[in-house]
Amino acid sequence: MKDGRLSNRTLTYAHAINEALDIALASDPSVYLIGLGTPDPKGVFGSTKGLVEKFGTARVLDMPVSENALTGVVLGSAIDGMRPVLTHQRVDFSLVSFEQIINQAAKWRYMYGGNVGAPLVIRMIIGRGWGQGPQHSQSLQSVFAHIPGLKVVMPSTPADAKGLLLSAIFDDDPVVFLEHRWLYNIEGPVPEGDERVPIGQPRIVRSGNDITIAATSYMTIESLRAAELLADIGIEAEVIDLRTLNPFDHQDVVKSVKRTNHLIVADTSWRNCGIAGELVARVSEDAFSSLEQPPRRVTLPDAPVPTSRALTDGFYPHAIDIARLAGEMLGRSTSSLSAAAESAVPLDVPDNNFRGPF
Amino acid sequence: MTAALTNLYRSMLLIRRVEERIAEEYTQQEMRCPVHFCIGQEAIASGVCAALSPDDKVMSGHRSHGHYLAKGGNLARMIAELYGKATGCCSGKGGSMHLIDLECGFLGAAPIVGSTIPIAVGTAFAAHSRKEARITAVFFGDAAVESGAFYESANFALVHNLPVLFVCEDNLYSVYTPMAPRQPNGRGLSELAAGIGLKTAKADGNDVTIVKKCAVQAADDIRAGGGPWFLEFSTYRWLEHCGPQYDNDIGYRTQAEFEAWRAKCPVSRARSQLLKSAAIEKGALDAMERELSAMIDDAFSQAKAAPFPAPKEALEQIYAA
Ligand SMILES: Cc1ncc(C[n+]2csc(CCOP(=O)(O)OP(=O)(O)O)c2C)c(N)n1
Ligand SMILES: [Mg+2]
Numbered sequence: 185m186k187d188g189r190l191s192n193r194t195l196t197y198a199h200a201i202n203e204a205l206d207i208a209l210a211s212d213p214s215v216y217l218i219g220l221g222t223p224d225p226k227g228v229f230g231s232t233k234g235l236v237e238k239f240g241t242a243r244v245l246d247m248p249v250s251e252n253a254l255t256g257v258v259l260g261s262a263i264d265g266m267r268p269v270l271t272h273q274r275v276d277f278s279l280v281s282f283e284q285i286i287n288q289a290a291k292w293r294y295m296y297g298g299n300v301g302a303p304l305v306i307r308m309i310i311g312r313g314w315g316q317g318p319q320h321s322q323s324l325q326s327v328f329a330h331i332p333g334l335k336v337v338m339p340s341t342p343a344d345a346k347g348l349l350l351s352a353i354f355d356d357d358p359v360v361f362l363e364h365r366w367l368y369n370i371e372g373p374v375p376e377g378d379e380r381v382p383i384g385q386p387r388i389v390r391s392g393n394d395i396t397i398a399a400t401s402y403m404t405i406e407s408l409r410a411a412e413l414l415a416d417i418g419i420e421a422e423v424i425d426l427r428t429l430n431p432f433d434h435q436d437v438v439k440s441v442k443r444t445n446h447l448i449v450a451d452t453s454w455r456n457c458g459i460a461g462e463l464v465a466r467v468s469e470d471a472f473s474s475l476e477q478p479p480r481r482v483t484l485p486d487a488p489v490p491t492s493r494a495l496t497d498g499f500y501p502h503a504i505d506i507a508r509l510a511g512e513m514l515g516r517s518t519s520s521l522s523a524a525a526e527s528a529v530p531l532d533v534p535d536n537n538f539r540g541p542f
Numbered sequence: 543m544t545a546a547l548t549n550l551y552r553s554m555l556l557i558r559r560v561e562e563r564i565a566e567e568y569t570q571q572e573m574r575c576p577v578h579f580c581i582g583q584e585a586i587a588s589g590v591c592a593a594l595s596p597d598d599k600v601m602s603g604h605r606s607h608g609h610y611l612a613k614g615g616n617l618a619r620m621i622a623e624l625y626g627k628a629t630g631c632c633s634g635k636g637g638s639m640h641l642i643d644l645e646c647g648f649l650g651a652a653p654i655v656g657s658t659i660p661i662a663v664g665t666a667f668a669a670h671s672r673k674e675a676r677i678t679a680v681f682f683g684d685a686a687v688e689s690g691a692f693y694e695s696a697n698f699a700l701v702h703n704l705p706v707l708f709v710c711e712d713n714l715y716s717v718y719t720p721m722a723p724r725q726p727n728g729r730g731l732s733e734l735a736a737g738i739g740l741k742t743a744k745a746d747g748n749d750v751t752i753v754k755k756c757a758v759q760a761a762d763d764i765r766a767g768g769g770p771w772f773l774e775f776s777t778y779r780w781l782e783h784c785g786p787q788y789d790n791d792i793g794y795r796t797q798a799e800f801e802a803w804r805a806k807c808p809v810s811r812a813r814s815q816l817l818k819s820a821a822i823e824k825g826a827l828d829a830m831e832r833e834l835s836a837m838i839d840d841a842f843s844q845a846k847a848a849p850f851p852a853p854k855e856a857l858e859q860i861y862a863a
Pocket of ligand 2: 717
C-alpha cells in the first residue's frame with residue numbers, strides 16, 4: 185500500500201508491533217518468532233497475540249527457559265537463511281545470553297571477513313514501576329550501543345514501533361529492539377501495509393527555537409510534556425526522539441543546537457557511560473561554539489532500581505524536572521509551573537487505570 | 543511421629559494463611575510489587591526445611607515466600623518488604639522477589655530463573671572449604687533445569703562433592719507454558735539430574751510426610767559426605783503465575799486439572815491425617831488457627847503502620863560504606 189502514509193487510523197504501540205510481526209510473517213517464509221510465552225494466551229503484553237493461530241506453532245514458537253542457548257540457536261538459523269525474532273519480556277533476561285549476543289552475533293559478519301551476516305532481531309522490553317525492582321526494570325540500551333556490530337533501536341510511537349520493527353526484521357545485521365512497557369498502551373496514527381521507517385535516523389517531534397531536548401524511548405513522552413509546560417511560560421523547546429542509538433546519527437541534534445544554543449538529553453537509563461553522555465560529547469565536539477550553557481543530562485541516578493514506590497520517588501525524572509532544568513539554563517523562572525504539573529505525574533504506574541501486577 | 547506431623551502442619555498452615563492474606567490485601571494496590579504465590583505447593587517448603595538444621599542454609603527464586611517462612615524467616619519483615627517499607631527485610635529495596643533473613647539461614651531469593659542455583663552451590667563451596675558441617679538447600683521450579691546454570695552448577699557440585707541439596711518443584715508450568723515446548727516428552731527431571739551424576743529421589747510433593755522423609759534421607763547422606771542430591775517433587779500452583787487471581791479461564795490449563803490437584807491439597811491432607819490419628823483434637827487445631835491468625839494480623843498491622851524509606855535511601859547501600 186503506497187498510500188499507507190495517508191492513513192488516519194490509530195493503533196496502540198502493542199498493536200503496531202503485532203501488525204509489523206504479522207506483515208513480516210506473511211511476506212517472508214524465513215521469518216519466525218520465538219520467545220518465552222510468545223504464543224501464550226497473554227501474547228507478550230498483546231504484541232504477539234493471535235499470531236500463533238494465524239501462522240502456526242512452527243513459526244510462532246515458545247521455548248525452554250534457556251536464553252543463552254536459544255540466542256545461539258537463533259543466530260545459527262540466521263546465518264543459515266532464516267530471519268528470527270527472539271523476544272524477551274524483560275531486557276534483564278537477555279543478560280544470561282550476552283556471550284552469544286556480544287561475542288558471536290555482533291561480530292559474525294566482521295570476524296568472517298564479510299562472508300555472512302546475522303539477520304536477527306532481539307525484541308526486549310524495558311520499563312519501570314510497580315515494584316519491578318533491581319532485576320526486572322533495567323534500561324540497558326547504552327550497554328548494547330557500546331558494542332560495534334549491534335544495531336540498537338528504541339521507538340517511542342506506535343508508527344515508529346511498526347516501521348522500525350519491519351526495518352529491523354529485514355535488516356541484514358543483528359538488531360536489538362527495545363520497547364518500553366509504559367509505551368504499550370499509547371495510541372497513535374499508524375500507516376497500513378509494509379511501511380518501513382529507516383534505522384539510523386532521529387525524528388524531530390516538536391519544533392522550537394529556544395532549547396533542544398533530545399530523548400530516548402519513554403523519555404520522549406516526558407520531554408513532550410515538558411515542552412508543553414515550557415510553552416505555557418513562553419519557552420519553545422525543540423524535542424528530538426533519537427530512535428536509533430547504533431548507528432547513532434547526531435547531526436539533527438547538532439543542527440538544532442546551532443539554532444537553540446541549548447541542549448538537554450533525557451535518557452531512560454543511568455548517567456555513567458550512558459548514551460546521554462555520548463550525545464553531549466558529540467555535540468560539544470561539533471558545535472561547541474554554539475553552546476551558551478553546558479549541555480545537561482536528565483537520567484537515572486547511578487543506583488540499581490529500587491522496588492519500594494517510596495524509593496522511586498525522585499528516582500525517575502519527570503517532565504517537570506526537564507522543564508525546570510530548561511528554565512534554569514535559559515535564566516527564566518519556572519516557579520509558575522505549578523504543583524499540579526507535579527501531582528499529575530504517575531509515580532510507579534503508566535497511567536491511573538493501571539492495576540498491578542504487571 | 544504425631545508431634546512431627548503437627549509441626550509440619552503448622553508450618554504449612556502458616557504459609558497458606560499468609561499467602562491467603564497477601565492475596566486478599568493485594569487488591570488494595572498497596573503492596574506494589576510482583577508477587578508469586580505458592581498456595582498448593584506448601585508441603586515442599588515445609589517438608590524440606592523440617593529436614594534442615596538451624597545452621598543449614600536455604601536459597602530460592604521468584605516463588606520464595608514459602609521457603610522463607612518454612613526456614614523460619616521473620617514474618618513481619620517479609621510483609622513489610624511487600625509493602626515497600628523501611629522495616630522490610632530488604633529495607634524496601636527488594637520486594638517480594640528478593641527476600642532474605644540471614645538470622646534463620648535464608649540467604650536470599652532472586653527472580654532470574656536458575657540464577658540462585660550456582661550461588662547456592664557457592665555457599666556450599668564456602669562451607670566445604672571451611673570444613674563446616676552445614677548444607678545448603680536451593681529451591682527452584684521445573685523450568686530452571688532448562689537453564690545452562692543448572693547443568694554447570696550440578697557438574698561443579700559433583701566435581702567438588704559439595705553439600706548441596708537441589709530441590710525441584712515440578713508444578714507442570716513455566717508461566718503459561720506446559721512441558722511440551724520446553725522438555726522432551728517422558729524424560730523426567732530426576733532422570734536428567736541422574737544423568738548428570740546427581741543422586742536423586744522423586745516423590746509426591748503434596749504429601750508433607752513423604753517430602754520430609756526424602757529430604758531427611760538426602761540431607762543425612764550429604765552430611766555424611768555423600769555429595770549433592772536432587773529431589774524432584776510433583777505439585778501444582780493454584781493461583782496465576784504472578785498475582786492473586788485464579789486464571790484457569792485464560793486457556794492454558796483446564797479447570798478439571800486444577801480441581802484434581804486441589805483435591806490433593808497438602809494442607810487438608812495433613813489435617814485429616816492428624817485428626818484421623820486422633821493424637822490431636824480439633825480444638826487444638828482451632829487454637830493453632832487463632833494463634834497464626836493473630837500473628838499474621840500483627841505482621842500486617844505493623845507493616846501498614848511502618849514508615850516508608852526516605853527517597854535518598856535509593857542511592858545508599860550500593861557499595862560498602
Ligand atoms: C532468565 C529468565 N528468563 C525468564 C524469566 C521469566 N520468568 C519468571 S518465572 C518464570 C517461570 C519459571 O517457571 P518454573 O521454574 O517452573 O517456576 P514456577 O513459576 O512454576 O514456580 C519465567 C519464565 C526469568 N525470570 N528469568
Ligand atoms: Mg513450574
